[in-house]
Structure formats: C-alpha cells, structure tokens
Amino acid sequence: MDFETIRELTDLDRILELLGEYRSLGPLPGIFLPMLEAFIPFLPLVLFVMANAAAFGLWLGFLYSWIGTCAGALLVFFIVRKLGQKKLFGFISRHKKIKSLMYWVESHGFGPLFLLLCFPFTPSAAINIVAALSKVSIGQFTLAVLCGKLVMIFMVSYIGYDVRALVQQPVRTAIVLIVIFILWYVGKRIEQKLTVQGVTKEKGN
Known part of the structure; x- marks a missing residue:
C-alpha cells in the first residue's frame, strides 16, 4: 500500500467514491476497510464507519463496520497470541508500561476491555x-470486542449516516462535535486510570 493510497483513505469523500466504485462487490469493501484498520492503526476507523453509514444506510453500514472491525481485532489478537513468545513480541511484553497494562487486563478481564473498546478514540x-x-x-476478549465495538460502531454510524446534514444543520454539527469531544475525553481518562492502577498494583506486589 503506497502513500497515495493511504492519503486517499483519510479523505471521507474519496472513501465514499471508492465504496461506490466497488459497489458490485456487495458488502466486502464496507467490511474490508474497518478490518484493515486493525492492522494499520493510523488509518481513520471513524471515517470508514461514517462512510459505510452514508453509503449503505444506517443499519447495513453499521453491520458491515461492526463485522469488519470485530474480525480485524480478533485476527490481530489470535496472530499476536500465536507469536507472543517470538523475539519482537517478547520485547514488547517486557516493557514496563505494557507489563502494567497486561497485569491490569489479566486481573479485571472483560470490564476494562469493554469500556475501552466502547470509545472511538482509545488505541484499539x-x-x-x-x-x-x-x-x-x-x-x-471476544465478548468484550463484540459488545464494546457494537456500542462504538453504532454511535459513529448514527453520526455519519447523513453526512450532508452536518454541513446543512450547524446545531447538529455542534452537538456531534461535543459528543465526539466527550467520548475522546472519557476514553482518555479511563485509559489513564487503568494505566495508573496497573502500575500501582504491580508495585504492591
């Protein structure tokens, strides 16, 4: 994937054009783009979800995005777990901050994973x-992904299914921006709290 292709995938209008060009493939493009983001995390998942909702409608767009996002997250999880003892991942797992997060996730399981995955701006x-x-x-992990992504994808799909309204209705645009900021802020606070508590518990041992 070259730089030009990546650049195109960060522009909402171009994403909508691509979905239109490959509409003959049915739901596959709408599923593939959110799944790709799990492997290339700097791609804009929020734009993919909004584009799917605008191109396929609220419910189908939501469904395709949810399937693709969950499939990508689970594939990454299984690949990393399979290769977890290899040199690269062994180095990552020994990093102090990563170790504290791992300890916290192991201790609390479903709850923190679900909460983090509910918010579109946490580093999934x-x-x-x-x-x-x-x-x-x-x-x-599977349950947390399916449930957390369900909440997050639906919120973003609802915002994105009528993109033109965001331009034509300033009040709605302002509400959307406020909601996005709240989601970002709450997600970052939860992430910071989990990190701090993970470090505290590790020191206590």
Missing part, C-alpha cells in the same frame, strides 16, 4: 496486542 490496536500478550481468556 494497542488494546488488541496487550490483551493477546496477557493471560485474558479468548472468551473474555
């Missing part, structure tokens, strides 16, 4: 890797 790629390197069960 890092969460997938940390969960895979920890001893959290496959069942706990």
Whole structure:
C-alpha cells in the first residue's frame, strides 16, 4: 500500500467514491476497510464507519463496520497470541508500561476491555496486542470486542449516516462535535486510570 493510497483513505469523500466504485462487490469493501484498520492503526476507523453509514444506510453500514472491525481485532489478537513468545513480541511484553497494562487486563478481564473498546478514540490496536500478550481468556476478549465495538460502531454510524446534514444543520454539527469531544475525553481518562492502577498494583506486589 503506497502513500497515495493511504492519503486517499483519510479523505471521507474519496472513501465514499471508492465504496461506490466497488459497489458490485456487495458488502466486502464496507467490511474490508474497518478490518484493515486493525492492522494499520493510523488509518481513520471513524471515517470508514461514517462512510459505510452514508453509503449503505444506517443499519447495513453499521453491520458491515461492526463485522469488519470485530474480525480485524480478533485476527490481530489470535496472530499476536500465536507469536507472543517470538523475539519482537517478547520485547514488547517486557516493557514496563505494557507489563502494567497486561497485569491490569489479566486481573479485571472483560470490564476494562469493554469500556475501552466502547470509545472511538482509545488505541484499539494497542488494546488488541496487550490483551493477546496477557493471560485474558479468548472468551473474555471476544465478548468484550463484540459488545464494546457494537456500542462504538453504532454511535459513529448514527453520526455519519447523513453526512450532508452536518454541513446543512450547524446545531447538529455542534452537538456531534461535543459528543465526539466527550467520548475522546472519557476514553482518555479511563485509559489513564487503568494505566495508573496497573502500575500501582504491580508495585504492591
């Protein structure tokens, strides 16, 4: 994937054009783009979800985004867990901050994973890797992904299913921006709290 392709995938209008060009493939493009973000985390998942909602409608767009996002997260989880003892991932898992997060995830399982995955601006790629390197069960992680992404994808789909209204209705745009800021702020606070508590528990041992 070259730089020009990546640049195109950060522009909402171009994403909508691509979905239109490949509409003959049915839901596959709408599923593939959110799934790709799990492997290339700097791609804009929020834009992919909004584009799906605008291109396929609220419910189908939400469904395709949810399937793709969950599939990508689970694939990353299984790949990292399979290769977790290899040199690269062994180095990552020994990092102090990563170790504290791993300990916290192992201790609390479903709850913190679900909360973090509910918010669109938490680093889901890092969460997938940390969960895979920890001893959290496959069942706990799968349930957290399915439920957390369900909440997050629906919120973003609802915002994005009528993109033009964001331009034509300033009040709605302001509400959307406020909601996005709140989601970002709450997500960052939860992430910071989990990190601090993880470090505290590790020192206590």
